[in-house]
Amino acid sequence: MENIIIEMKNVHKSFGKHQVHKGINIKVPQGGITVILGPSGTGKSVLLKEMMGLLMPEKGEVIVDGVDITKISKVELVNIRKKFGMLFQNAALFDSMTVYDNVAFPLREHTKLKEKQIREIVLEKLRLVGLKDVENKMPSELSGGMRKRVGLARAIVLEPKIILYDEPTTGLDPIMRDVVDDLIYNTQKQLNITSVVISHDIDSAFKIADYMAMIYDGVTVLNDTKENFKNSDNPYVRQFINGSKDGPIKMF
Amino acid sequence: MNRVLSLIGAPILNLALESGRIFLLLIDSILWIFRPPFRWKLLIKQMEFIGANSISVIILTGTFTGMVFAFQSYIGFHKFGAEYMVGTVVGLGMARELGPVLSAIMVAARAGSAITAEIGTMKVTEQIDALHSLAVDPVQYLVTPRILAGLLVMPLLNSIAVFCGVVGGYFVGVKILDINRTLYLQYMYQYVDLSDLYNGMIKSVVFGLILTLIGCYKGMAVSGGAEGVGRSTTESVVLSCILILVFDYILTAFMF
Ligand SMILES: Nc1ncnc2c1ncn2[C@@H]1O[C@H](COP(=O)(O)OP(=O)(O)O)[C@@H](O)[C@H]1O
Numbered sequence: 001m002e003n004i005i006i007e008m009k010n011v012h013k014s015f016g017k018h019q020v021h022k023g024i025n026i027k028v029p030q031g032g033i034t035v036i037l038g039p040s041g042t043g044k045s046v047l048l049k050e051m052m053g054l055l056m057p058e059k060g061e062v063i064v065d066g067v068d069i070t071k072i073s074k075v076e077l078v079n080i081r082k083k084f085g086m087l088f089q090n091a092a093l094f095d096s097m098t099v100y101d102n103v104a105f106p107l108r109e110h111t112k113l114k115e116k117q118i119r120e121i122v123l124e125k126l127r128l129v130g131l132k133d134v135e136n137k138m139p140s141e142l143s144g145g146m147r148k149r150v151g152l153a154r155a156i157v158l159e160p161k162i163i164l165y166d167e168p169t170t171g172l173d174p175i176m177r178d179v180v181d182d183l184i185y186n187t188q189k190q191l192n193i194t195s196v197v198i199s200h201d202i203d204s205a206f207k208i209a210d211y212m213a214m215i216y217d218g219v220t221v222l223n224d225t226k227e228n229f230k231n232s233d234n235p236y237v238r239q240f241i242n243g244s245k246d247g248p249i250k251m252f
Numbered sequence: 253m254n255r256v257l258s259l260i261g262a263p264i265l266n267l268a269l270e271s272g273r274i275f276l277l278l279i280d281s282i283l284w285i286f287r288p289p290f291r292w293k294l295l296i297k298q299m300e301f302i303g304a305n306s307i308s309v310i311i312l313t314g315t316f317t318g319m320v321f322a323f324q325s326y327i328g329f330h331k332f333g334a335e336y337m338v339g340t341v342v343g344l345g346m347a348r349e350l351g352p353v354l355s356a357i358m359v360a361a362r363a364g365s366a367i368t369a370e371i372g373t374m375k376v377t378e379q380i381d382a383l384h385s386l387a388v389d390p391v392q393y394l395v396t397p398r399i400l401a402g403l404l405v406m407p408l409l410n411s412i413a414v415f416c417g418v419v420g421g422y423f424v425g426v427k428i429l430d431i432n433r434t435l436y437l438q439y440m441y442q443y444v445d446l447s448d449l450y451n452g453m454i455k456s457v458v459f460g461l462i463l464t465l466i467g468c469y470k471g472m473a474v475s476g477g478a479e480g481v482g483r484s485t486t487e488s489v490v491l492s493c494i495l496i497l498v499f500d501y502i503l504t505a506f507m508f
């Protein structure tokens with residue numbers, strides 16, 4: 001198999017008594033899009049946060065670029081994080097800053113660019129996510145879908161090596177969904193970076209994915225290429241692909 | 253027996269844990285003062301928020317405290333005909349005790365609570381995580397500017413409170429209670445030293461540290477949505493005020 005850039009080995013995580021991960025194993029190959037599927041509340045967002053060390057598992061390894069990030073110092077972790085960009089599920093925009101300042105924030109923190117260049121880049125990224133004339137608005141003045149796209153612009157503005165997207169298309173209208181899918185796809189292909197996308201949407205997953213993984217009840221059900229995933233006869237995977245309430249996945 | 257032990261043990265363990273965490277946050281934020289990048293803009297913004305926006309509250313607090321204090325001490329001194337000592341007592345009391353403590357408690361209620369609410373909201377809406385994800389240390393970005401602003405601004409607010417208190421005391425003593433103006437001022441000049449002012453200033457630096465540190469700590473420790481933010485905000489003000497009073501005693505005893 002290809003170069004693995006992120007690998008999670010036997011990851012366990014609980015909040016109080018609630019066990020969220022009971023042995024997650026996922027490999028993210030470099031230079032492709034890995035889509036992670038799973039019902040709500042199975043700990044997909046937690047998984048993404050563990051990948052960049054925002055949450056630490058109690059047990060198991062998270063290996064990024066050959067380094068187990070559960071065992072390194074805070075300073076080293078900060079340096080590892082510079083490889084990442086992340087779109088949070090609820091966008092997590094800084095609500096005391098304008099849209100423009102939100103997107104400019106990573107550039108101001110980590111580059112020495114002049115304000116004029118920053119302005120060009122910010123407006124370009126906002127245009128890429130389909131936003132115009134919003135740069136002076138505050139995040140609270142935007143709709144949920146618009147906030148998400150600002151978050152997307154902020155995540156990709158430094159063109160990091162690895163981009164993590166937490167449900168990038170949830171809450172968008174069908175047209176915007178297609179725009180964002182295309183954006184994720186093209187960003188990955190043009191820059192040859194690694195993308196990890198969490199999704200509910202099986203159609204868009206098949207459209208953009210190179211690799212897929214499904215988690216359910218705290219463990220990895222399947223992690224394979226898109227083709228193998230599509231043709232898998234695993235009953236969990238089949239139920240999720242068919243979108244049926246009957247099967248081994250119990251929602252109640 | 254076990255239950256009795258755990259009933260005693262749990263709060264003590266909690267207290268130790270919490271003090272440890274607060275101390276670690278203090279060390280961390282102080283280390284960031286000396287490491288770049290220096291966040292001048294954020295510091296100025298916080299000085300404005302904690303300091304400039306508190307001035308009207310501090311003026312009111314200082315003036316009224318001085319005025320009340322003049323009335324109350326007049327009652328005592330009147331009994332042995334030493335009314336002219338009112339100015340001295342108001343000056344000493346404001347400079348050494350009432351100025352620093354009351355201004356700190358007012359600022360804890362005003363700015364300390366707002367700090368907790370703001371950072372706590374950032375915590376529950378994942379903005380703190382977002383800072384982490386952008387490889388920016390939240391302690392360096394959020395906590396250090398606030399603590400530094402608290403340290404710098406509290407002594408200034410204290411001097412305003414002391415000044416207003418003394419003016420308020422003079423107004424009540426000389427204008428309302430008709431104490432001899434010359435004696436009033438003469439005794440005040442004679443018995444209130446610069447060292448009394450220093451004394452109060454040292455206190456207010458420490459109080460400024462306490463209320464911003466606790467405000468930030470309680471904000472970072474929020475969990476559980478909007479309700480959690482509310483709970484932590486209350487806890488922040490209560491804990492700040494208690495610590496201000498406790499450290500007031502400790503500092504007073506030391507500088508006695
Ligand atoms: N910071 C946290 N503290 C406590 N519980 C959490 C925290 N983050 C997530 N959880 C819990 O972990 C579970 C999985 O959450 P999440 O990863 O958001 O699910 P998903 O993204 O798959 O819908 C949920 O039950 C949630 O309540």
Ligand SMILES: [Mg+2]
Binds near residue numbers: 044046089166
């Ligand atoms: Mg989620």
